[in-house]
Amino acid sequence: MPNEQKISRAVVSRLPKYYRYLGEAHDQGIKRTSSKKLSEIMNITASQIRQDLNNFGSFGLQGYGYDTELLYNEIGKILGLDKKHKLILIGCGKIGQALLKYEYFTSRGFTFEAAFDKSEDLIGTTVNGVKIHDVSELADYLSTHHINIVALTIPKGHIGNTVDIINKSSVQGVWNFINMDIEFREGIKVENVHLMDSLMTLSYKIDEDEIINRYNVTTKGEAIK
Amino acid sequence: MPNEQKISRAVVSRLPKYYRYLGEAHDQGIKRTSSKKLSEIMNITASQIRQDLNNFGSFGLQGYGYDTELLYNEIGKILGLDKKHKLILIGCGKIGQALLKYEYFTSRGFTFEAAFDKSEDLIGTTVNGVKIHDVSELADYLSTHHINIVALTIPKGHIGNTVDIINKSSVQGVWNFINMDIEFREGIKVENVHLMDSLMTLSYKIDEDEIINRYNVTTKGEAIK
Numbered sequence: 293m294p295n296e297q298k299i300s301r302a303v304v305s306r307l308p309k310y311y312r313y314l315g316e317a318h319d320q321g322i323k324r325t326s327s328k329k330l331s332e333i334m335n336i337t338a339s340q341i342r343q344d345l346n347n348f349g350s351f352g353l354q355g356y357g358y359d360t361e362l363l364y365n366e367i368g369k370i371l372g373l374d375k376k377h378k379l380i381l382i383g384c385g386k387i388g389q390a391l392l393k394y395e396y397f398t399s400r401g402f403t404f405e406a407a408f409d410k411s412e413d414l415i416g417t418t419v420n421g422v423k424i425h426d427v428s429e430l431a432d433y434l435s436t437h438h439i440n441i442v443a444l445t446i447p448k449g450h451i452g453n454t455v456d457i458i459n460k461s462s463v464q465g466v467w468n469f470i471n472m473d474i475e476f477r478e479g480i481k482v483e484n485v486h487l488m489d490s491l492m493t494l495s496y497k498i499d500e501d502e503i504i505n506r507y508n509v510t511t512k513g514e515a516i517k
Numbered sequence: 518m519p520n521e522q523k524i525s526r527a528v529v530s531r532l533p534k535y536y537r538y539l540g541e542a543h544d545q546g547i548k549r550t551s552s553k554k555l556s557e558i559m560n561i562t563a564s565q566i567r568q569d570l571n572n573f574g575s576f577g578l579q580g581y582g583y584d585t586e587l588l589y590n591e592i593g594k595i596l597g598l599d600k601k602h603k604l605i606l607i608g609c610g611k612i613g614q615a616l617l618k619y620e621y622f623t624s625r626g627f628t629f630e631a632a633f634d635k636s637e638d639l640i641g642t643t644v645n646g647v648k649i650h651d652v653s654e655l656a657d658y659l660s661t662h663h664i665n666i667v668a669l670t671i672p673k674g675h676i677g678n679t680v681d682i683i684n685k686s687s688v689q690g691v692w693n694f695i696n697m698d699i700e701f702r703e704g705i706k707v708e709n710v711h712l713m714d715s716l717m718t719l720s721y722k723i724d725e726d727e728i729i730n731r732y733n734v735t736t737k738g739e740a741i742k
Contacts, residue, residue, distance in 0.1 A: 299734060304721055308714035312697070335698075348732040370728055372720035386618055390611030396696065396713050402720075441719065464723045467716060471621065472537070473560075483719035485710065488621050489533035491692060494666065494708035495597035495627075496529055498689045503595055507573040509524060 303344050307371055309334065310344070314364035326357030377402045378439050379467075382454060383446035384409040384424050387469055391443055392419045402441070406433060410450075430454070434461035443467045444474075528569050532596055534559065535569070539589035551582030602627045603664050604692075607679060608671035609634040609649050612694055616668055617644045627666070631658060635675075655679070659686035668692040669699075 313334055317325055327345075331338040345351050345358075351366055352358045368374060379397075381388050384407050391397070392404055408427040409415060415426045425433065433439075434457065442463050446454065448470055458466060459477040466482045468474060471489070476482060496503070503509075538559055542550055552563040552570075559566070570576050570583075576591055577583045593599060604622075606613050609632050616622070617629055633652040634640060640651045650658065658664075659682065667688050671679065673695055683691060684702040691701055693709045701707060721728070728734075 298725060298729065304718060305714075307721060308711070308717040309698070311717065312714070347734055348728075370721065370732075371717040372724045373717065375720075375724075377720060386611055386615030390615055391712075393611055394712065397716065400713065400717070402716055440723065441716075465719045467719055473534070481719060481722035481725075483715050483722065485712065485715055486533070487616075487619065487710065488625065489530075489537070490708050490710055491622065491627055491666075492533040492536065492596040492598065492625070493529060494690045494692055494706060495600075495602060496532060496595065497706035497708065498665065499597045499600075500523060500706075503573075504523065507595075509572055 299347055303347060306336065306344055307367060309336075310341075311364065311367045311371060311373075314360055314367065318360045318364050322360050324357050325360050325363075327352070329357070373400055375401060377441055378437075379404045379441045379443055380433070380439050381407040381422070381443045381445060382409075382427065382430065383444065383450075383469075384411070384414050384419065385445060385447070388443070388445035389419050391445065392422050404443075405437065405439065408433075427454075431457045431460070434458075434463065439463055441465045441467055443469070445469045448472060524572055528572060531561065531569055532592060534561075535566075536589065536592045536596060536598075539585055539592065543585050543589050547585050549582050550585050550588075552577070554582070598625055600626060602666055603662075604629045604666045604668055605658070605664050606632040606647070606668045606670060607634075607652065607655065608669065608675075608694075609636070609639050609644065610670060610672070613668070613670035614644050616670065617647050629668075630662065630664065633658075652679075656682045656685070659683075659688065664688055666690045666692055668694070670694045673697060 310330070313330060314325070327338040327341040330336070330341050334341070342352075345363075348366070348370060351363050379402055381392060381404055384392075388407065388409075392407060397403070404422045407419065407422050407424045408430050409424050410427045414424045417424050439461070440463065442458055442465075444454070444466055451470065455474055455476065458480070463480060466474070466476055466480055468482055468484045469487070471486050473484065474482070535555070538555060539550070552566040555561070555566050556563040567577075570588075573591070573595060576588050604627055606617060606629055609617075613632065613634075617632060622628070629647045632644065632647050632649045633655050634649050635652045639649045642649050664686070665688065667683055667690070669679070669691055676695065676699075680699055680701065683705070688705060690706045690708070691699070693699060693707055694712070696711050696713050698709065699707070
């Protein structure tokens, strides 16, 4: 099967949401569910849900619906949650330290093996059991440890040669909290958490009606002059 | 103009990115740009860029392109950055405190006026000049202060009556960091930052080729049995 046949990003973005809702249903002892029931609690149409899940085969049975636990586990596997992921953190400011302390990650198989910073005050200390190393040891560390994911939480102006070091490593993914889009070598997947972008999007949503009036936006996406 | 005529969410999600790139170009002294030039640095096709921007009218001139500063300011206005937004923070753990310290927010007009927590150790202290109040004062505070946006950074199990209090206030938007989808009353816009979802999406991307093979995914989104 050629690699070009990717699942659309919109479907992928909904998978964690399915996983979350199915997990909650399972915790509540609900053994069977349906696209209709999921639709009611998830704000996604039932047909969209069926279509999304059908990408990965037939998880449901006509007239029965879905076995909650089975579907939960199956989506977990699609999201790679049956595997162990080894992470390192680069940048141990407040956001970085928050990530080190976030209990959900470990319980889902994402474990921070080490952290890196350049601050003398932080180097040698541990946060939630994770040791903070001098960032000058980063290249050495990555060449001697098998790390799957790098979480990047350094301030925008302090990236230095971090990208080069990551590109030369066998890292598979970068979880980027720096408020800029960074290009890594082919084969390294990137997921961005751009907080400022997210806040600006909220600001837009709040004023959307007014903006649409101001710019005479039509449904066709063309401006009336 | 009826309110149903919304800009697609995909376009909205690209607006902060345009703003970011135009700001960088402007900082570099670039006075003129074009959809073609933006396309090269942004990984978005030139026609997509023209189409996105045309939603809001004609910012460019045929043969000239865009005036960088003008377009930057105009997109800033669309994102509400010409206004002052008053925020409060509920939940002063690591992520909450990171948000209070994030310098970009203030410089873009998003100012934290107060923070709330239930921890005796935190109440009465200040973080980056923002005072932390007892969360029991939240309803009172919201009824006597005009707040635009609430940043929600409490742990999932500690929400209590926070949603009710927000629903009864005049708050316009919620920036939700809690790893669940919360429904607020009509008129309150929500932007979610679901860190666990983001990490699972990265995990999916890393293994995508293997997953596509495993589930026999076809481009039509149907499974081959």
